[in-house]
Amino acid sequence: FDRENDVYLLGRINGSTVLFHSSDHGVTFTASPVPGSGNFDIEQFSGHNIISGPPPLARFHETAKDPKLMWRRINNLDLILPVKKPDGSIVMGDPIAVSKKCIGLSAHSGIPSTIVSRGDKVHIAWGEATLPEEKAPGVPTYVATYSRSTRDLGSPALLGYGPPANDVHNSPCITMDSYGYLHVLIGTHGRTFKYARSLSANNASGGWTEAEDVSPGLRQTYVGMVCGPDNALNLVFRLWLTDNKYYPAGYYANLAYMRKLPGKKWSDALPLVVAPF
Numbered sequence: 001f002d003r004e005n006d007v008y009l010l011g012r013i014n015g016s017t018v019l020f021h022s023s024d025h026g027v028t029f030t031a032s033p034v035p036g037s038g039n040f041d042i043e044q045f046s047g048h049n050i051i052s053g054p055p056p057l058a059r060f061h062e063t064a065k066d067p068k069l070m071w072r073r074i075n076n077l078d079l080i081l082p083v084k085k086p087d088g089s090i091v092m093g094d095p096i097a098v099s100k101k102c103i104g105l106s107a108h109s110g111i112p113s114t115i116v117s118r119g120d121k122v123h124i125a126w127g128e129a130t131l132p133e134e135k136a137p138g139v140p141t142y143v144a145t146y147s148r149s150t151r152d153l154g155s156p157a158l159l160g161y162g163p164p165a166n167d168v169h170n171s172p173c174i175t176m177d178s179y180g181y182l183h184v185l186i187g188t189h190g191r192t193f194k195y196a197r198s199l200s201a202n203n204a205s206g207g208w209t210e211a212e213d214v215s216p217g218l219r220q221t222y223v224g225m226v227c228g229p230d231n232a233l234n235l236v237f238r239l240w241l242t243d244n245k246y247y248p249a250g251y252y253a254n255l256a257y258m259r260k261l262p263g264k265k266w267s268d269a270l271p272l273v274v275a276p277f
Contacts, residue, residue, distance in 0.1 A: 002051050010034075010042050010057075019054065019082060021090055032090040034080065036061060039105055043115040043122075046175040047227030054082035054090055056122050058098075058114045060105050066132075071189075072166035074129050077102035079115075079122065079146060079153075096146060096153055101128040103139055104168040106187065109222040109238070112173030118180055121202050122146045125174040125184055129166055138163035139170040141186045141211075145204040157204050159196045160211030162186040173223040176202075177231045177262075185223045186211060190240065192218045195266070214258060214266045233260040239269055246274050 001007060007022040011031070017040055018031040034040065038061035043051060057080040066072035078095035085091060103126075106112065115124050124146070127139035138161030145154045162170040170187035177183065180201035186194040192213040200206020214220075219240035226234050239256035246252055255273040260266045 001045065002053055002055070008042065008055055010040055019057070019090060019092075021054065021084075023088060030088075030090075032082065032092065034059075035092055035095060036078070038062060038075070039107060041105055041107070041111070041114040043117060044113060046113045046116060046225070048176050048178045048180075049116040049118055051117055053084045056081050056115050056117055056124075058105075058124060058126075059095065060102060062104065063100075066166070069132065069166050071168050072129055072132075073104040073168045074100075075102040075104045076100055077124075077126050079124055081122065081146075081148065098124060098144065098153065099126055099128060099142070099156075101130075103127040103129045103166070103170065106169050106171040106222065110224040110236075112171050112185075112187065112223050113175055113225070114171075116174050116176045116182070118176060118202050120148050122148065123174060123176075123182055123202075123204055125172045127162060127170050127172055127187065132166065134165075136165040137161045138165050138191075139167060139187070141170075141172045141184070143172075143174065143182065143184060143198075143204040143208075145202075154203075154205045157208055159184055159208055160186050160194050162188045162194065163191045164189060169221055171223070173225045175225055175227045175233070177227050178229075179231075183225070183227065183233055184208075185214070185225050185235065187221075187223050189221050190219045192216065193220050193223055193235075193237070195260075214260075215269065218269060220256075231262045235259070235266075236272070239271065241271070 182198035
């Protein structure tokens with residue numbers, strides 16, 4: 001939803017991706033073709049990023065797989081900015097190249113937020129594949145800011161690494177607080193998420209806090225994060241436990257929750273839902 005309560009969603013028609021738009025609260029929709037093929041993400045409301053007009057899109061076009069590393073993917077990542085014309089029609093802007101080495105999007109569980117925007121600025125977060133022989137400590141995670149007015153994509157900021165390397169599960173998640181500061185969780189696969197915050201409001205190029213574990217020793221995967229009205233960060237994820245509380249014969253998964261108030265540490269992980277098997 002945008003500021004005028006217009007409705008937007010992605011869908012497919014005859015195998016091609018389209019952006020559906022409704023200006024009458026979902027009674028009727030028009031479909032605008034989205035250029036290219038691949039997987040797509042759409043900016044969604046995650047706390048303090050109420051958009052004006054059509055939401056930005058991220059396009060992930062897979063260019064290579066690694067037969068020896070099943071989770072290693074290589075994608076072209078592009079940013080697409082739709083524009084609503086005075087007559088209500090939507091026109092897609094030319095794709096803006098962001099990365100040729102994007103690891104992809106972990107869309108099968110949770111779908112972390114890829115994009116947040118405010119005013120003139122659009123912020124996009126992604127992870128990249130690395131050469132296996134590099135022995136990288138994890139998936140390098142980047143954030144970059146695009147200015148609509150100058151049509152310039154700023155230099156990517158490297159926030160840290162989400163272990164293990166070359167794993168598409170490790171997609172990052174980005175959100176924004178009421179002051180415009182960006183908050184990013186670096187995705188992991190069975191390891192502990194890492195958290196970083198921008199030092200400059202509404203800008204990925206003004207420096208970041210050092211990425212640090214949200215809590216020591218947690219086996220986390222599938223990051224999902226939103227920022228509440230009180231600027232608290234709310235995090236849900238899959239957590240593996242070995243405390244024998246529900247399954248004395250082995251480890252088990254659950255849907256867990258953590259919270260971070262401004263200026264405070266992350267809360268302890270709270271199991272919400274434990275799987276029956």
